[in-house]
Amino acid sequence: MNKIFEVPMYPYERHADQDAPSPVRHRVIVVGAGPIGLGAAIDLAQQGIEVVVLDDNDKVSFGSRAICFAKRPLEILDRLGCGQPMVDKGVQWNVGKVFFDDREVYNFDLLPEDGHKRPAFINLQQYYFEEYMVNRVFELQAQGAPIEIRGRNKVSAVGTHPDHVTIEVDTPEGSYNLEADWIIACDGAGSPMRSMLGKDFVGRVFEDNFLIADVIMEADFPTERWFWFDPPFNKGQSALLHKQPDGVWRIDLQLGWDIDKEREKRPENVIPRLKAMLGDDVEFELEWVSIYTFQCRRMEQFRHGRVLFAGDAAHQVSPFGARGANSGLQDTDNLCWKLKLVMEGKAPESLLDSYDVERIHGADENILNSSRSTDFITPKSEISRTLRDAVLDLSEHYEFARPLVNSGRLSVPCTYDGSPLNSADALNGPARSRPGSACPDAPLGDGFLLPKLADKFTLLTIDADAPDVLEESGITVERLALSVTDDKTLALKERYLGDAPSGVYLIRPDQHVAARRPNFDENQFRAAVRRATGQE
Amino acid sequence: MSDQLTLSPNIDGADDFYAELLAVHEGLSKEDSDALNARLILVLANQIGNRAILTQALAAAALKPEV
Ligand SMILES: Cc1cc2nc3c(=O)[nH]c(=O)nc-3n(C[C@H](O)[C@H](O)[C@H](O)COP(=O)(O)OP(=O)(O)OC[C@H]3O[C@@H](n4cnc5c(N)ncnc54)[C@H](O)[C@@H]3O)c2cc1C
Numbered sequence: 001m002n003k004i005f006e007v008p009m010y011p012y013e014r015h016a017d018q019d020a021p022s023p024v025r026h027r028v029i030v031v032g033a034g035p036i037g038l039g040a041a042i043d044l045a046q047q048g049i050e051v052v053v054l055d056d057n058d059k060v061s062f063g064s065r066a067i068c069f070a071k072r073p074l075e076i077l078d079r080l081g082c083g084q085p086m087v088d089k090g091v092q093w094n095v096g097k098v099f100f101d102d103r104e105v106y107n108f109d110l111l112p113e114d115g116h117k118r119p120a121f122i123n124l125q126q127y128y129f130e131e132y133m134v135n136r137v138f139e140l141q142a143q144g145a146p147i148e149i150r151g152r153n154k155v156s157a158v159g160t161h162p163d164h165v166t167i168e169v170d171t172p173e174g175s176y177n178l179e180a181d182w183i184i185a186c187d188g189a190g191s192p193m194r195s196m197l198g199k200d201f202v203g204r205v206f207e208d209n210f211l212i213a214d215v216i217m218e219a220d221f222p223t224e225r226w227f228w229f230d231p232p233f234n235k236g237q238s239a240l241l242h243k244q245p246d247g248v249w250r251i252d253l254q255l256g257w258d259i260d261k262e263r264e265k266r267p268e269n270v271i272p273r274l275k276a277m278l279g280d281d282v283e284f285e286l287e288w289v290s291i292y293t294f295q296c297r298r299m300e301q302f303r304h305g306r307v308l309f310a311g312d313a314a315h316q317v318s319p320f321g322a323r324g325a326n327s328g329l330q331d332t333d334n335l336c337w338k339l340k341l342v343m344e345g346k347a348p349e350s351l352l353d354s355y356d357v358e359r360i361h362g363a364d365e366n367i368l369n370s371s372r373s374t375d376f377i378t379p380k381s382e383i384s385r386t387l388r389d390a391v392l393d394l395s396e397h398y399e400f401a402r403p404l405v406n407s408g409r410l411s412v413p414c415t416y417d418g419s420p421l422n423s424a425d426a427l428n429g430p431a432r433s434r435p436g437s438a439c440p441d442a443p444l445g446d447g448f449l450l451p452k453l454a455d456k457f458t459l460l461t462i463d464a465d466a467p468d469v470l471e472e473s474g475i476t477v478e479r480l481a482l483s484v485t486d487d488k489t490l491a492l493k494e495r496y497l498g499d500a501p502s503g504v505y506l507i508r509p510d511q512h513v514a515a516r517r518p519n520f521d522e523n524q525f526r527a528a529v530r531r532a533t534g535q536e
Numbered sequence: 537m538s539d540q541l542t543l544s545p546n547i548d549g550a551d552d553f554y555a556e557l558l559a560v561h562e563g564l565s566k567e568d569s570d571a572l573n574a575r576l577i578l579v580l581a582n583q584i585g586n587r588a589i590l591t592q593a594l595a596a597a598a599l600k601p602e603v
Pocket of ligand 1: 031032033034035036037054055056057065066067068069126153154155156186187188189191192193212292310311312313319322323324325326327328
């Protein structure tokens, strides 16, 4: 049977644009149909903006790659209309075990906080993730949304102009030219768009190789994340075992620096390694094997005039902590509403510079976290290994050392502290919902808070008065009036008020807090709206 | 005061402590001694807890005390 990643989902078809006498102009062209390009296109099309996605391939991700998807991206996917199939198919897990040498040194339970629609994490193959996004594109098309995806359309040249961008596209039937008002470059870590514009991509290469294998097996390992430091079956290195849907297991084996990649990838070399780990009697089948060297790096700026970079094209992290796709979706979540306002003439072009500020802040946080995990997992000097092993030895006996064990820090959304779009915090409320933060979810009877906050500016009032609608400088803000009594669990109060008796929040279309005060103060909130849209 | 690393004598029975420190390393290989020292640092650091003091301690140990 063919795997989903072997079947073309959007095969090449000749398009009228290829026969046009002069290049056709589109409003937005997204380069790359990976998770981030698809996310950007769905976001724009849902809001009525015409968008064309070009991809040099016609299938979903070959093999799995990303497997861990965190709560925040799932919330974003809910807004994009494709979170449910992912959560339905995905595997949920909470328990992690840490092994050192031949001993289990400790285990942990993530004990996710109650009162959120989405779990802390799911495991799902990247090919399913992309398949569900492509299905969402087809669903939008069926509803008449202005979205197109063109397979085997490879962008091979780019020219920038003050008010548009021109590109050349290679297809199996030759090349053609297109124009776009805006381009979102989501063409992955090797980004040809980045090279064609001559932009740097600097950072750190970790001198190590990892064998990543997805195997299909009927095994009775529990649905937990198992991480080994220096195990007997991979001496001096690390290993990871993690479950995906359909009886597929992800195995990472650190191999060291001086290896012959081509040789190590061959099944006759991979299989003995896996047997040493899983035991001789476990039957398995290889689904996908690859060898990676990890890097942490980013572009100096994500915005270059009318070309906006997002996802791996803009920044790359090592996979410990699962931050690649998870953070890329936060890029387009941040970008699309801003681009829409700029395209509609409701905000100045400079609003897009806040995309740079906010997402570079996010990228730096992710790079910092991923680098630290990688340094712990693959110590680069004798003393760092001595200290690392000391942490592990102590963690077996004493609880205090466990927070120092770093086999990947789970991805959480970054707070845009210091963003030029934030207004000063005027509520003596909880830190987790301060201006700049992604709104924490909260239960509301049968439903949840976040789905009520999507795609528009919202004035969330909790036990406070305010007008139902606020119009300011072309921006419409709709009120969502709540009371602490709407949530019997008191999570809403705890997450948004703390000790304050009432609160009014201005929330951006990407569900980040722009301003908060104890009461509605018209002048202050009008100024906050202007500020959040780059007009002040 | 509480955010300040103590760099004046603070151990009662300093000679006894020093002898105990040597004794715990007795008979260990270089590698095992290094491992023990590393564990000791972590145990003591946790006892101190205070991040500002830990930063000052790191600088003091590097013989680069910040003023
Ligand atoms: C082993 C491994 C494990 C990982 N685990 C996780 C994880 O658990 N969680 C997580 O969040 N992330 C993880 N990641 C990272 C994740 O896979 C990436 O961050 C994610 O795929 C980035 O998406 P993207 O859309 O930016 O780029 P890509 O997925 O690389 O997509 C880029 C697309 O652009 C297309 N393209 C390239 N050039 C052109 C061109 N010239 N013209 C047209 N199209 C073009 C490509 O065909 C491709 O479809 C992992 C990565 C690896 C390698």
